[in-house]
Amino acid sequence: MNTVLRLLTVLGGSIVLTLTVGWLTDLLLRRADGRHPETPLWNRLRRCRVSLQVFLLAALLKGSYRQIDWQFVREHAGAVSQVLSLMLIGAGAWFVVHVTSAVVESSYARYATGTRDPSRVRRVRTQVTLIMRIVTAVVAVVAAAAMLLTFPDFRAIGTSVLASAGIIGIVAGVAAQSTLGNLFAGFQIAFGDMVRIGDTVVVDEEWGVVEEVTLTYLAVRTWDERxxxxxxxxxxxxxxxxxxxxxxQMTGAVFIHCDHATPFALMREKLKEILDACEEWDGRGWDLAVTDTTASTVTVRAIVTAKDPDDLWTTRCAVREQLVAWLAEKHPYALPRIATSPAAEASGDH
Known part of the structure; x- marks a missing residue:
């Protein structure tokens, strides 16, 4: 009976204390969030409640499990201590990652709210994303190393591991040269402001938007959702x-092949009419000029502007479609034609 009472006291007391601390912490954070609504930090820190409670429970059990006068615990004290140590390290790493994420994300949210320059917001977003990935990786590695060191066998071979670390480092560096190159390239992209999440890029003749940036790879979403x-x-x-x-802001061109008899003045007026009715045109500039000529056609180039690449694409498509339709309806002779004539008759002399 005494054993059961001790078990319930230790486990129940640890759980009740953990729940109480979690509730009080959440209450304080909710009050802080209510007093300072302009700061999203307090609301984001509330997400750390579960990891905090797991860490606190592991710490309480680690310090009080020997008070349980139970034969199973006495016989397996080493294993119980090992499990609680692993639980404590894992929960601590989880809690550190959650707190760091809350601080970094709240800082980014405040910066994004107070900054009107979209390019700066995308740059900070890219840097924040990579910083969180780095922090998570570092914490995970440290936590894994700490867990391994709790095993006596790993501590015993620690000296030999350190002695051979130099050789292993050289071999690993040569073997992972490509991976390390991508890792340092990720740092260069994040803090060199070369490319940011949300940027419109053209790579390998593919147009798309940067969707994700990690330490080793970068994902681009193309216009057709690839x-x-x-x-x-x-x-x-x-x-x-x-x-x-x-x-x-961008400037784009639309090329149309026409006949030499094309009424360029009327075509120029029609282009202005099309742009005035196009919502995507930003009104910064436009032009129409004959840029080339061949024996059968001339090349007409229409210049249009837009506030971003998406609107530019829509404007170019609208101009191309409506100009060709207008030529086909009002001036069909202006469309490209292939001139043919009957072959000359052969003379009577052979």
Whole structure:
């Protein structure tokens, strides 16, 4: 009976204390969030409640499990201590990652709210994403190493491992040269402001938007919803187009092949009429000029502008479609034609 009472006291007391601390912490964070609604930190820290409770429960059990006068615990004290130590380290790593994520995300949210420049917001978002991945990886590695060190066998071979660390490091560096190159390229992209999440890029003649940036790869979502995954080293070793650098306003061209008899003045007026009715045109500029001529056709180039790549694409398609339809309806002679004539008759002399 005494054994059961001790077991219930230790387990029940630890659980009740854990739940109480969790409830009080959540209450304080809710009050802080109510007093400072402009700061999202307190509300995000409430997500750490579960990891905090698991960490606290593991710590309480680790310190009080020997008070349980139970034969099973006495016989397997080493195993119980080992399990509680692993639980404590894992919960601590989980709690550190949650707290770091809350601080970083709240800082980004406040910056994004107070900044009107979309390019800066995308740059900070890219950096925040990579920082969180780095922190998570570092904490996971440290936690795994701490868990391994709790085993006596691993501590015994620690000296030999350290002695051979230099050779292993050289071999691993050579074997993982490509991975390390992508890792450092990820740092260069994040803090060198080369490409950011949300940027419109052209890589390998594919147009798309940067959707995800990690330490080793970068994902681009194309206009037809495909995902192109490329190593980040590609963007540090090869040229690529970034349409979002220096502002997202763009100028585009529409090329149409016409006949030499095309009424260019009327075509220019029609282009202006089309642009005035096009919501995607930003009104910054337009032009129409004959840029080339051949024996059978002339090349007409229409210049249009838009506030971003998506609107530019829509404007170019609208101009191309409506100009061709207008020529076909009002001036069909202006469309490209192939001139043919009967062959000359052969003379009577052979």
């Amino acid at each position: 995902r192109i995954t490329m190593p980040v080293s590609y963007f540090t070793s090869r040229p690529f187009e970034n349409w979002s650098r220096g502002g997202i």
